[in-house]
Amino acid sequence: MSPKATATKQDTKAALLQAGMDLMMEKGYTNTGINDVLNTLGIPKGSFYHHFDSKENYAVEIIRYFDAAAVEMLTRTLKNSNQTPLNRIRTFCEEKKAKLASQSCSRGCLVGNLSQEMSDQSEVLRLELSRVMTNWQNIVAECIKEGQKIKEIKGDRTAHQLAELFYSGWSGAVLRAKTLKSIEPIDTFIDLMLNDVLKA
Amino acid sequence: MSPKATATKQDTKAALLQAGMDLMMEKGYTNTGINDVLNTLGIPKGSFYHHFDSKENYAVEIIRYFDAAAVEMLTRTLKNSNQTPLNRIRTFCEEKKAKLASQSCSRGCLVGNLSQEMSDQSEVLRLELSRVMTNWQNIVAECIKEGQKIKEIKGDRTAHQLAELFYSGWSGAVLRAKTLKSIEPIDTFIDLMLNDVLKA
Numbered sequence: 369m370s371p372k373a374t375a376t377k378q379d380t381k382a383a384l385l386q387a388g389m390d391l392m393m394e395k396g397y398t399n400t401g402i403n404d405v406l407n408t409l410g411i412p413k414g415s416f417y418h419h420f421d422s423k424e425n426y427a428v429e430i431i432r433y434f435d436a437a438a439v440e441m442l443t444r445t446l447k448n449s450n451q452t453p454l455n456r457i458r459t460f461c462e463e464k465k466a467k468l469a470s471q472s473c474s475r476g477c478l479v480g481n482l483s484q485e486m487s488d489q490s491e492v493l494r495l496e497l498s499r500v501m502t503n504w505q506n507i508v509a510e511c512i513k514e515g516q517k518i519k520e521i522k523g524d525r526t527a528h529q530l531a532e533l534f535y536s537g538w539s540g541a542v543l544r545a546k547t548l549k550s551i552e553p554i555d556t557f558i559d560l561m562l563n564d565v566l567k568a
Numbered sequence: 569m570s571p572k573a574t575a576t577k578q579d580t581k582a583a584l585l586q587a588g589m590d591l592m593m594e595k596g597y598t599n600t601g602i603n604d605v606l607n608t609l610g611i612p613k614g615s616f617y618h619h620f621d622s623k624e625n626y627a628v629e630i631i632r633y634f635d636a637a638a639v640e641m642l643t644r645t646l647k648n649s650n651q652t653p654l655n656r657i658r659t660f661c662e663e664k665k666a667k668l669a670s671q672s673c674s675r676g677c678l679v680g681n682l683s684q685e686m687s688d689q690s691e692v693l694r695l696e697l698s699r700v701m702t703n704w705q706n707i708v709a710e711c712i713k714e715g716q717k718i719k720e721i722k723g724d725r726t727a728h729q730l731a732e733l734f735y736s737g738w739s740g741a742v743l744r745a746k747t748l749k750s751i752e753p754i755d756t757f758i759d760l761m762l763n764d765v766l767k768a
Contacts, residue, residue, distance in 0.1 A: 396685055398598040474688045483747040484684035485596055488674045498748050525760065532744075532756045533737060540740030544732075547683040548698050556732045560725065565765055 381419045383409055385433040388426060393478045396485050397427055397493075427482070428496050434478045435500045442504060446511040453515030454566060457508070461538075461558045468542065469551050476546045479504075480539050505535050512566070521566050530566060537561060581619045583609055585633040588626060593678045596685050597627055597693075627682070628696050634678045635700045642704060646711040653715030654766060657708070661738075661758045668742065669751050676746045680739050705735050712766070722768050730766060737761060 387408050391400040402423060406416060420426040445460040446453075468476070475481075479500055486493045509531035515521030521530070541557040587608050591600040602623060606616060620626040645660040646653075668676070675681075679700055686693045709731035715721030721730070741757040 394688060396596075396598065398596065399689070476684070480743065481684055483743055484676070484681055487746045487749075488594060489599070494747060494749070501744065501747060525764070529756050529760060532753055533760045536740035536744055536753050536757055537733060537737040538740065539743055540736035540738065543680065543683055543739055543743070544701065544736055547687045547694060547701060549687075549694070553732055553736055556729050557736055560729060560733045560765075564725070565760075 377418075380411060380415055384411065384416060384419060384426075385430055388430045389434055389478060392427065392430060393475045393481065397423075397482055397489075398485065402426070424490055424492055427486075427490075427493055431479065431482065431493070431496050431500060435503075438479075438500075438504065439507070442507045446507055452518070452520055453511045454520050454562065456511055457515075457534075457566070458558070458562050461554075461562070465551065465554050465558065468545060468554065473545045473549050473551060476542050477539070480542060484543075501535070505531050508534055515566070515568075519568050522568050533565070534561060577618075580611060580615055584611065584616060584619060584626075585630055588630045589634055589678060592627065592630060593675045593681065597623075597682055597689075598685065602626070624690055624692055627686075627690075627693055631679065631682065631693070631696050631700060635703075638679075638700075638704065639707070642707045646707055652718070652720055653711045654720050654762065656711055657715075657734075657766070658758070658762050661754075661762070665751065665754050665758065668745060668754065673745045673749045673751060676742050677739070680742060684743075701735070705731050708734055715766070715768075719768050721766050733765070734761060 384405065387405050388400065391405060391408075402413075402416060405411075406413060416426075420429060441463070442460070445463065446456050448456050448459070451459060479497055482493060483497045483501070487497065488494075505528075509527040512521055512530050512534075513527035516523045516527060537557050541553040544553040545551055584605065587605050588600065591605060591608075602613075602616060605611075606613060616626075620629060641663070642660070645663065646656050648656050648659070651659060679697055682693060683697045683701070687697065688694075705728075709727040712721055712730050712734075713727035716723045716727060737757050741753040744753040745751055
Protein backbone atom coordinates (compact mmCIF):
# COMPACT_ATOMS: atom_id res chain seq x y z
CA MET A 369 0.00 0.00 0.00
CA SER A 370 1.32 3.47 -0.81
CA PRO A 371 2.19 5.79 2.10
CA LYS A 372 -0.62 8.10 0.98
CA ALA A 373 -3.21 5.30 1.12
CA THR A 374 -1.99 4.34 4.60
CA ALA A 375 -2.24 7.94 5.76
CA THR A 376 -5.78 8.22 4.41
CA LYS A 377 -6.78 5.02 6.18
CA GLN A 378 -5.38 6.33 9.45
CA ASP A 379 -7.15 9.64 8.90
CA THR A 380 -10.43 7.81 8.34
CA LYS A 381 -9.99 5.81 11.55
CA ALA A 382 -9.11 8.93 13.54
CA ALA A 383 -12.13 10.76 12.09
CA LEU A 384 -14.39 7.83 13.03
CA LEU A 385 -13.01 7.78 16.57
CA GLN A 386 -13.36 11.54 17.03
CA ALA A 387 -16.91 11.69 15.65
CA GLY A 388 -17.97 8.61 17.64
CA MET A 389 -16.45 10.05 20.81
CA ASP A 390 -18.30 13.34 20.36
CA LEU A 391 -21.61 11.58 19.76
CA MET A 392 -21.23 9.05 22.60
CA MET A 393 -20.19 11.81 24.99
CA GLU A 394 -23.33 13.74 24.13
CA LYS A 395 -25.88 10.96 23.64
CA GLY A 396 -24.45 7.83 25.25
CA TYR A 397 -23.72 4.46 23.68
CA THR A 398 -27.24 3.27 22.91
CA ASN A 399 -28.36 6.55 21.37
CA THR A 400 -25.35 6.70 19.07
CA GLY A 401 -26.05 5.04 15.73
CA ILE A 402 -23.21 3.93 13.50
CA ASN A 403 -25.21 5.33 10.56
CA ASP A 404 -25.31 8.77 12.21
CA VAL A 405 -21.53 8.73 12.49
CA LEU A 406 -21.14 7.63 8.87
CA ASN A 407 -23.61 10.21 7.60
CA THR A 408 -21.86 12.98 9.53
CA LEU A 409 -18.54 12.05 7.96
CA GLY A 410 -19.73 10.86 4.55
CA ILE A 411 -17.89 7.56 5.01
CA PRO A 412 -19.32 4.31 3.59
CA LYS A 413 -20.29 1.44 5.90
CA GLY A 414 -17.65 -0.89 4.47
CA SER A 415 -14.94 1.49 5.56
CA PHE A 416 -16.28 1.41 9.14
CA TYR A 417 -16.23 -2.39 9.25
CA HIS A 418 -12.72 -2.37 7.85
CA HIS A 419 -11.60 -0.64 11.06
CA PHE A 420 -14.02 -2.00 13.68
CA ASP A 421 -15.76 -5.35 13.75
CA SER A 422 -18.70 -4.26 15.94
CA LYS A 423 -20.20 -1.28 17.73
CA GLU A 424 -18.87 -2.68 21.02
CA ASN A 425 -15.35 -2.92 19.62
CA TYR A 426 -15.72 0.62 18.22
CA ALA A 427 -16.68 1.85 21.70
CA VAL A 428 -13.64 0.13 23.24
CA GLU A 429 -11.41 1.98 20.78
CA ILE A 430 -13.24 5.25 21.48
CA ILE A 431 -12.60 4.76 25.21
CA ARG A 432 -8.88 4.23 24.48
CA TYR A 433 -8.83 7.31 22.23
CA PHE A 434 -10.47 9.37 25.00
CA ASP A 435 -8.15 7.82 27.59
CA ALA A 436 -5.02 8.83 25.64
CA ALA A 437 -6.02 12.51 25.82
CA ALA A 438 -7.10 12.17 29.47
CA VAL A 439 -3.79 10.57 30.51
CA GLU A 440 -1.89 13.29 28.64
CA MET A 441 -3.82 15.94 30.59
CA LEU A 442 -3.42 14.08 33.93
CA THR A 443 0.31 13.69 33.33
CA ARG A 444 0.82 17.32 32.25
CA THR A 445 -0.93 18.64 35.35
CA LEU A 446 -0.21 16.05 38.08
CA LYS A 447 3.44 15.39 37.20
CA ASN A 448 4.34 19.05 36.68
CA SER A 449 7.37 19.48 38.92
CA ASN A 450 7.06 23.30 38.75
CA GLN A 451 4.11 23.09 41.16
CA THR A 452 3.66 21.47 44.57
CA PRO A 453 1.49 18.31 44.49
CA LEU A 454 -1.56 20.01 46.05
CA ASN A 455 -1.31 22.90 43.58
CA ARG A 456 -1.07 20.41 40.72
CA ILE A 457 -4.32 18.83 41.84
CA ARG A 458 -5.84 22.31 42.03
CA THR A 459 -4.67 23.06 38.47
CA PHE A 460 -6.17 19.79 37.28
CA CYS A 461 -9.53 20.60 38.89
CA GLU A 462 -9.60 24.20 37.67
CA GLU A 463 -8.81 23.19 34.07
CA LYS A 464 -11.55 20.57 34.10
CA LYS A 465 -13.98 22.98 35.74
CA ALA A 466 -13.30 25.63 33.06
CA LYS A 467 -13.99 23.08 30.34
CA LEU A 468 -17.23 21.92 31.96
CA ALA A 469 -18.35 25.55 32.43
CA SER A 470 -17.55 26.32 28.77
CA GLN A 471 -19.89 23.46 27.79
CA SER A 472 -22.64 24.78 30.10
CA CYS A 473 -22.11 21.71 32.32
CA SER A 474 -23.17 19.31 29.58
CA ARG A 475 -21.46 16.17 28.31
CA GLY A 476 -19.42 15.47 31.48
CA CYS A 477 -16.88 12.67 31.18
CA LEU A 478 -17.14 9.91 28.58
CA VAL A 479 -15.83 7.29 31.01
CA GLY A 480 -18.28 8.34 33.73
CA ASN A 481 -21.16 8.42 31.26
CA LEU A 482 -20.42 5.04 29.69
CA SER A 483 -19.78 3.50 33.13
CA GLN A 484 -23.19 4.54 34.30
CA GLU A 485 -24.91 3.39 31.12
CA MET A 486 -22.98 0.26 30.15
CA SER A 487 -21.44 -1.37 33.26
CA ASP A 488 -24.35 -3.78 33.57
CA GLN A 489 -24.87 -4.12 29.80
CA SER A 490 -21.47 -5.05 28.40
CA GLU A 491 -18.72 -6.89 30.26
CA VAL A 492 -16.27 -5.93 27.50
CA LEU A 493 -16.91 -2.21 28.01
CA ARG A 494 -17.03 -2.55 31.81
CA LEU A 495 -13.57 -4.11 31.88
CA GLU A 496 -12.12 -1.41 29.64
CA LEU A 497 -13.74 1.34 31.75
CA SER A 498 -12.43 -0.27 34.96
CA ARG A 499 -8.92 -0.41 33.56
CA VAL A 500 -9.03 3.27 32.60
CA MET A 501 -10.52 4.37 35.95
CA THR A 502 -7.92 2.41 37.91
CA ASN A 503 -5.08 3.89 35.89
CA TRP A 504 -6.34 7.46 36.41
CA GLN A 505 -6.73 6.85 40.12
CA ASN A 506 -3.16 5.55 40.28
CA ILE A 507 -1.84 8.75 38.66
CA VAL A 508 -3.73 10.81 41.27
CA ALA A 509 -2.42 8.53 44.05
CA GLU A 510 1.20 9.07 42.92
CA CYS A 511 0.76 12.83 43.13
CA ILE A 512 -0.86 12.53 46.57
CA LYS A 513 2.01 10.31 47.73
CA GLU A 514 4.49 13.01 46.71
CA GLY A 515 2.45 15.56 48.66
CA GLN A 516 2.45 13.29 51.70
CA LYS A 517 6.25 12.96 51.52
CA ILE A 518 6.72 16.73 51.80
CA LYS A 519 3.91 16.94 54.41
CA GLU A 520 1.73 19.12 52.18
CA ILE A 521 -0.99 16.44 52.12
CA LYS A 522 -2.38 14.58 55.16
CA GLY A 523 -0.44 11.43 55.96
CA ASP A 524 -2.90 9.59 58.22
CA ARG A 525 -4.51 7.81 55.23
CA THR A 526 -2.90 5.96 52.35
CA ALA A 527 -2.48 7.81 49.06
CA HIS A 528 -4.65 5.09 47.52
CA GLN A 529 -7.55 5.82 49.89
CA LEU A 530 -7.32 9.58 49.41
CA ALA A 531 -7.12 9.17 45.63
CA GLU A 532 -10.19 6.95 45.74
CA LEU A 533 -12.18 9.51 47.73
CA PHE A 534 -10.93 12.28 45.43
CA TYR A 535 -12.00 10.38 42.35
CA SER A 536 -15.42 9.37 43.74
CA GLY A 537 -16.08 12.94 44.86
CA TRP A 538 -14.97 14.36 41.54
CA SER A 539 -17.11 11.94 39.47
CA GLY A 540 -20.15 12.62 41.63
CA ALA A 541 -19.63 16.39 41.46
CA VAL A 542 -19.43 16.23 37.63
CA LEU A 543 -22.61 14.15 37.52
CA ARG A 544 -24.43 16.58 39.80
CA ALA A 545 -23.15 19.63 37.87
CA LYS A 546 -24.49 18.04 34.68
CA THR A 547 -27.91 17.44 36.23
CA LEU A 548 -28.26 20.72 38.09
CA LYS A 549 -26.64 22.63 35.16
CA SER A 550 -24.65 24.48 37.79
CA ILE A 551 -20.94 24.54 38.56
CA GLU A 552 -21.63 24.76 42.32
CA PRO A 553 -21.04 21.07 43.16
CA ILE A 554 -17.62 21.37 41.48
CA ASP A 555 -16.75 24.55 43.41
CA THR A 556 -17.75 22.95 46.72
CA PHE A 557 -15.78 19.83 45.89
CA ILE A 558 -12.60 21.79 45.00
CA ASP A 559 -12.90 24.01 48.07
CA LEU A 560 -13.49 21.25 50.64
CA MET A 561 -11.21 18.63 49.08
CA LEU A 562 -8.24 20.94 48.50
CA ASN A 563 -8.53 23.18 51.54
CA ASP A 564 -9.70 20.61 54.11
CA VAL A 565 -9.68 16.92 53.21
CA LEU A 566 -6.27 16.65 51.54
CA LYS A 567 -4.44 19.59 53.16
CA ALA A 568 -1.99 18.60 55.91
CA MET B 569 -66.74 3.79 38.49
CA SER B 570 -67.03 1.02 41.07
CA PRO B 571 -64.48 0.92 43.92
CA LYS B 572 -63.20 -2.37 42.49
CA ALA B 573 -62.56 -0.85 39.05
CA THR B 574 -60.75 2.07 40.67
CA ALA B 575 -58.57 -0.30 42.71
CA THR B 576 -57.72 -2.30 39.60
CA LYS B 577 -56.76 0.86 37.73
CA GLN B 578 -54.49 1.91 40.57
CA ASP B 579 -53.00 -1.59 40.69
CA THR B 580 -52.29 -1.43 36.96
CA LYS B 581 -50.60 1.94 37.32
CA ALA B 582 -48.49 0.75 40.27
CA ALA B 583 -47.50 -2.39 38.35
CA LEU B 584 -46.47 -0.28 35.36
CA LEU B 585 -44.40 2.01 37.58
CA GLN B 586 -42.70 -0.87 39.39
CA ALA B 587 -41.89 -2.80 36.20
CA GLY B 588 -40.69 0.35 34.42
CA MET B 589 -38.54 1.30 37.41
CA ASP B 590 -36.90 -2.14 37.49
CA LEU B 591 -36.19 -2.05 33.76
CA MET B 592 -34.91 1.54 33.68
CA MET B 593 -32.71 0.88 36.71
CA GLU B 594 -31.15 -2.06 34.92
CA LYS B 595 -31.06 -0.88 31.32
CA GLY B 596 -31.49 2.89 31.36
CA TYR B 597 -34.15 5.01 29.69
CA THR B 598 -33.28 4.48 26.04
CA ASN B 599 -32.91 0.73 26.34
CA THR B 600 -36.27 0.34 28.06
CA GLY B 601 -39.06 -0.27 25.56
CA ILE B 602 -42.68 0.35 26.50
CA ASN B 603 -43.53 -2.89 24.69
CA ASP B 604 -41.11 -4.83 26.92
CA VAL B 605 -42.89 -3.48 29.99
CA LEU B 606 -46.31 -4.33 28.56
CA ASN B 607 -45.23 -7.83 27.51
CA THR B 608 -43.77 -8.50 30.96
CA LEU B 609 -47.06 -7.52 32.59
CA GLY B 610 -49.50 -8.69 29.91
CA ILE B 611 -51.11 -5.24 29.83
CA PRO B 612 -52.48 -3.80 26.55
CA LYS B 613 -51.00 -0.62 25.06
CA GLY B 614 -54.24 1.34 25.51
CA SER B 615 -54.06 0.82 29.23
CA PHE B 616 -50.56 2.30 29.29
CA TYR B 617 -51.67 5.41 27.42
CA HIS B 618 -54.59 5.76 29.76
CA HIS B 619 -52.10 6.38 32.58
CA PHE B 620 -49.17 8.05 30.81
CA ASP B 621 -49.22 10.24 27.72
CA SER B 622 -45.62 9.59 26.68
CA LYS B 623 -42.49 7.64 27.60
CA GLU B 624 -41.02 10.87 29.00
CA ASN B 625 -44.03 11.42 31.23
CA TYR B 626 -43.86 7.75 32.29
CA ALA B 627 -40.22 8.26 33.29
CA VAL B 628 -41.13 11.35 35.31
CA GLU B 629 -43.68 9.30 37.24
CA ILE B 630 -41.16 6.48 37.69
CA ILE B 631 -38.68 8.98 39.16
CA ARG B 632 -41.38 10.17 41.59
CA TYR B 633 -42.25 6.58 42.50
CA PHE B 634 -38.56 5.85 43.17
CA ASP B 635 -38.21 9.13 45.05
CA ALA B 636 -41.09 8.29 47.42
CA ALA B 637 -39.29 5.13 48.58
CA ALA B 638 -35.95 6.94 48.74
CA VAL B 639 -37.34 9.76 50.87
CA GLU B 640 -38.99 7.21 53.17
CA MET B 641 -35.61 5.51 53.65
CA LEU B 642 -33.75 8.82 54.09
CA THR B 643 -36.32 9.98 56.66
CA ARG B 644 -36.32 6.69 58.55
CA THR B 645 -32.52 6.69 58.89
CA LEU B 646 -31.56 10.38 59.02
CA LYS B 647 -34.37 11.58 61.28
CA ASN B 648 -34.12 8.66 63.71
CA SER B 649 -33.82 10.41 67.07
CA ASN B 650 -32.61 7.18 68.72
CA GLN B 651 -29.22 7.67 67.09
CA THR B 652 -26.78 10.58 67.00
CA PRO B 653 -26.67 12.41 63.62
CA LEU B 654 -23.30 10.92 62.59
CA ASN B 655 -24.51 7.42 63.46
CA ARG B 656 -27.67 8.01 61.46
CA ILE B 657 -25.54 8.85 58.41
CA ARG B 658 -23.53 5.69 59.06
CA THR B 659 -26.73 3.61 59.21
CA PHE B 660 -27.90 5.15 55.95
CA CYS B 661 -24.59 4.30 54.24
CA GLU B 662 -24.42 0.77 55.64
CA GLU B 663 -28.00 -0.04 54.55
CA LYS B 664 -27.34 1.23 51.05
CA LYS B 665 -24.02 -0.61 50.91
CA ALA B 666 -25.68 -3.90 51.93
CA LYS B 667 -28.26 -3.46 49.18
CA LEU B 668 -25.63 -2.72 46.54
CA ALA B 669 -23.55 -5.71 47.68
CA SER B 670 -26.62 -7.97 47.53
CA GLN B 671 -27.06 -6.90 43.86
CA SER B 672 -23.37 -7.62 43.11
CA CYS B 673 -22.83 -3.87 42.68
CA SER B 674 -25.18 -3.69 39.72
CA ARG B 675 -28.07 -1.29 39.03
CA GLY B 676 -26.84 1.51 41.32
CA CYS B 677 -29.28 4.40 41.79
CA LEU B 678 -32.06 5.19 39.32
CA VAL B 679 -31.62 8.94 39.80
CA GLY B 680 -27.84 8.73 39.28
CA ASN B 681 -28.28 6.52 36.23
CA LEU B 682 -30.94 8.65 34.57
CA SER B 683 -29.02 11.83 35.41
CA GLN B 684 -25.97 10.57 33.60
CA GLU B 685 -27.96 9.32 30.63
CA MET B 686 -30.70 11.92 30.23
CA SER B 687 -29.56 15.29 31.64
CA ASP B 688 -28.52 16.49 28.19
CA GLN B 689 -31.32 14.67 26.36
CA SER B 690 -34.52 15.74 28.13
CA GLU B 691 -35.05 19.01 29.97
CA VAL B 692 -38.24 17.59 31.50
CA LEU B 693 -36.35 14.68 33.08
CA ARG B 694 -33.37 16.85 34.04
CA LEU B 695 -35.62 19.22 36.00
CA GLU B 696 -37.32 16.35 37.81
CA LEU B 697 -33.96 14.72 38.63
CA SER B 698 -32.59 18.07 39.89
CA ARG B 699 -35.60 18.55 42.15
CA VAL B 700 -35.16 15.07 43.63
CA MET B 701 -31.38 15.45 44.12
CA THR B 702 -31.80 18.83 45.81
CA ASN B 703 -34.45 17.49 48.17
CA TRP B 704 -32.28 14.51 49.17
CA GLN B 705 -29.32 16.79 49.76
CA ASN B 706 -31.48 19.02 51.98
CA ILE B 707 -32.48 16.03 54.14
CA VAL B 708 -28.78 15.14 54.56
CA ALA B 709 -27.97 18.79 55.33
CA GLU B 710 -30.60 18.90 58.10
CA CYS B 711 -29.04 15.86 59.75
CA ILE B 712 -25.56 17.38 59.45
CA LYS B 713 -26.83 20.64 60.96
CA GLU B 714 -28.12 18.70 63.98
CA GLY B 715 -24.71 17.04 64.31
CA GLN B 716 -23.01 20.42 64.16
CA LYS B 717 -25.26 21.76 66.92
CA ILE B 718 -24.12 19.04 69.34
CA LYS B 719 -20.51 19.36 68.07
CA GLU B 720 -20.46 15.80 66.75
CA ILE B 721 -19.89 17.07 63.17
CA LYS B 722 -17.33 19.68 62.11
CA GLY B 723 -18.67 23.22 62.29
CA ASP B 724 -16.16 25.09 60.13
CA ARG B 725 -18.22 24.50 56.97
CA THR B 726 -21.91 24.98 56.33
CA ALA B 727 -24.18 21.93 56.54
CA HIS B 728 -25.10 22.65 52.92
CA GLN B 729 -21.47 22.40 51.77
CA LEU B 730 -20.82 19.21 53.74
CA ALA B 731 -24.04 17.66 52.44
CA GLU B 732 -23.03 18.55 48.89
CA LEU B 733 -19.60 16.91 49.31
CA PHE B 734 -21.24 13.90 50.96
CA TYR B 735 -23.69 13.49 48.12
CA SER B 736 -21.11 13.95 45.36
CA GLY B 737 -18.76 11.47 47.04
CA TRP B 738 -21.55 8.97 47.55
CA SER B 739 -22.81 9.19 43.94
CA GLY B 740 -19.30 8.81 42.59
CA ALA B 741 -18.54 5.87 44.89
CA VAL B 742 -21.72 4.09 43.72
CA LEU B 743 -20.77 4.72 40.09
CA ARG B 744 -17.27 3.38 40.64
CA ALA B 745 -18.53 0.35 42.60
CA LYS B 746 -20.84 -0.42 39.68
CA THR B 747 -18.01 -0.21 37.16
CA LEU B 748 -15.33 -2.00 39.19
CA LYS B 749 -17.91 -4.52 40.50
CA SER B 750 -16.31 -4.03 43.89
CA ILE B 751 -17.64 -2.54 47.10
CA GLU B 752 -14.23 -0.99 47.90
CA PRO B 753 -15.01 2.58 46.75
CA ILE B 754 -18.04 2.53 49.07
CA ASP B 755 -15.99 1.24 52.02
CA THR B 756 -13.34 3.90 51.49
CA PHE B 757 -16.00 6.60 51.18
CA ILE B 758 -17.76 5.55 54.40
CA ASP B 759 -14.50 5.26 56.32
CA LEU B 760 -13.01 8.62 55.27
CA MET B 761 -16.25 10.61 55.21
CA LEU B 762 -17.56 9.37 58.57
CA ASN B 763 -14.31 9.06 60.49
CA ASP B 764 -12.46 12.08 59.07
CA VAL B 765 -14.30 14.56 56.89
CA LEU B 766 -17.51 14.97 58.92
CA LYS B 767 -16.29 14.03 62.40
CA ALA B 768 -15.70 16.99 64.71
